[in-house]
Amino acid sequence: MKDFLKLIIGNGLNEFPYIADFLDSYGLVLRDDDYEKSFFSYFNSLDEDILEDKGINIEILKEQFLQFMIAMESSVEADSDVEYITILGGYNKFGEKEDIELCIKKGEVVSIVGPTGSGKSRLLADIEWIAQGDTPTRRHILVNGKLPDKKRRFSIDHKLVAQLSQNMNFVMDLTVEEFIKMHAESRLVESVEEKVSIIINEANKLAGEKFLPDTPITSLSGGQSRALMIADTAILSKSPIVLIDEIENAGIDRKKALELLIKEEKIVLMATHDPILALMGDRRIVIKNGGIHKVIDVTEKEKSNLDYLQELDNKLLELRNKIRQGETLESI
Template identity: 25%
Template sequence: MTEVSVAKEDAVTADELVVLSGVNKHFGPLHVLQDIDLTIGRGEVVVVIGPSGSGKSTLCRTINRLEGVDSGSITIDGDPLPAEGRALARLRADVGMVFQSFNLFAHKTVLENVVLGQVKVRKADRKRAEEKARALLDRVGVGAQADKYPAQLSGGQQQRVAIARALAMDPKVMLFDEPTSALDPEMINEVLEVMQQLAQEGMTMVVVTHEMGFARSAANRVVFMADGRIVEQAEPEQFFSNPRSERARDFLSKILHH
């Protein structure tokens, strides 16, 4: 455990990778993101928590512009997010995303799911892409399932394939949008272990989750959101043991009892 935290501190530098400033977004009359300022350093693991409807998933999805924003700016590695088009597609390739509902391409095998982006977006040689895909699938522990279709896999396996698919693009940052919320309890850990490992290896991660154990052990920083605002951000130990805001105390009291 101590080893991990030492490695984490090394990884975090002053280098800013993702910067959101003054971001606002509405869904109709609902002001879902309100003046969000958030900076994520290279190698940092940021866990976003908060009650449902607080805007944390939307926040995650704005970082690769699956959701557009009404105002404010988002930059990744110094470049502002482009509008729709080729430039945006290129940028998205650098931002890995893992969804709550896995979203593996249902008509393609597991291997093809991991190969596709490399070949079609990165223009990688097919053979090399397959080698890399198999290595990644082995790394997340589903190498034996490479030739099956997503529907033949368990939820936990599918989510690990989805992580491999995102990693195949060599992303600068990985976004996890409630990656374990659709999983049966016994499959949550196999996914969290892969994410823990990624965090230890220095991957920059933004994780929207309800897994407080993961937040405690893997996060450099916890961001607490409520009603479209960032209410509080702190190191996990401090946040969980001594939350400053009333809203966070209330939230934690409801979830940490059991």
């Protein structure tokens, strides 16, 4: 292992800019002459009393620093690509065996359907946790046909599932640009500025009403927020699986949204009962009594109805716009 404590602070900060976050999180402010010191001698030069106030001491600080560097290095490491996941059946609420071995590939869209409380969330949780027969359903999840590395379970950088929930709010007081930039920096991606502008651009293609980079995120409409988060998740999130909890019809082009996720090679799982979304997918997993009841392949015949459904949908959208423009609906 590299001895990071021997690093000269100035060089360290150049090579690993995230060290600044570490120092900041302990309230450590560097003076000009500190930059030429090694981390080892800098930490040793700190006042124990001041550190104790912050709830730390020199030895622990050194240890935390080393742990931090190791953790950050491993999060920069390239992920082994997830090509497909396999769900091996377990048991439903009544102890009946799920007779299933379901393989879902990159770029595939699968809907999960079933009444509330039927076990949709458990299935998604099993996938997120990479269940190994150790959850109530006793399902097994394989990645690329194999038992995945256990560290995936606990590592926030190797999370399998990114979740886009329905009732999603922003709590930060930032503009769209600042917000996406902050996310990009936390993901340690390269060319942050470029990524940020791509995301805002893509989000605007999905959103019914356009927004600007300097729009505060808290003033985005529901549709704009969802558009921004879908573009952000498609482009920034490292998680290979995107779980969407219903995409509301209002203010977002759902077809383009799915296309973007597919283009970015995500595995898309949607908990939805919307006929259009369900037909845009390749398959539907039907959940009943806590178990996978069956898997329906979306047939050509079903798909052929998509145009008709979309026509209906566009009609409604048109009427919605009329209302928005202050027109009447006397002739529709």
